[in-house]
Amino acid sequence: MTRLRSFVFAAASALALAACGTDYCARPKACSGDPDPTEADRAQCKSELDSYSGDCRGKVEAARNCEADNIKCGADNRIDFTASRAAAQTNCVSQLQAAGGCAPGARDGGS
Numbered sequence: 001m002t003r004l005r006s007f008v009f010a011a012a013s014a015l016a017l018a019a020c021g022t023d024y025c026a027r028p029k030a031c032s033g034d035p036d037p038t039e040a041d042r043a044q045c046k047s048e049l050d051s052y053s054g055d056c057r058g059k060v061e062a063a064r065n066c067e068a069d070n071i072k073c074g075a076d077n078r079i080d081f082t083a084s085r086a087a088a089q090t091n092c093v094s095q096l097q098a099a100g101g102c103a104p105g106a107r108d109g110g111s
Contacts, residue, residue, distance in 0.1 A: 024061045025049060027068055033077030051104035063099035066092035 025045035052060050070091050072083035
């Protein structure tokens, strides 16, 4: 549960990154009321993902993309962390399990 929670919060915070494409760190922000990203935000996200190597990088990015796809916005047009966490717990089970054994520097996450 703690690992899932950290993935959701990482996904939510990095969703402040604006751009297009499949690169997790270049995803547009999910909720219009959230702040626009800075170049430092993008660089930090990329650096964090780059700390994983081999299969783990792909597994972690897949989990974060799934979480990002399940972000829910509240009435204030900002990320609703409770609803987003619940959606990720339901819809991202396989991705989160695959990434669960990964740690920075890990190559395959044990699976």
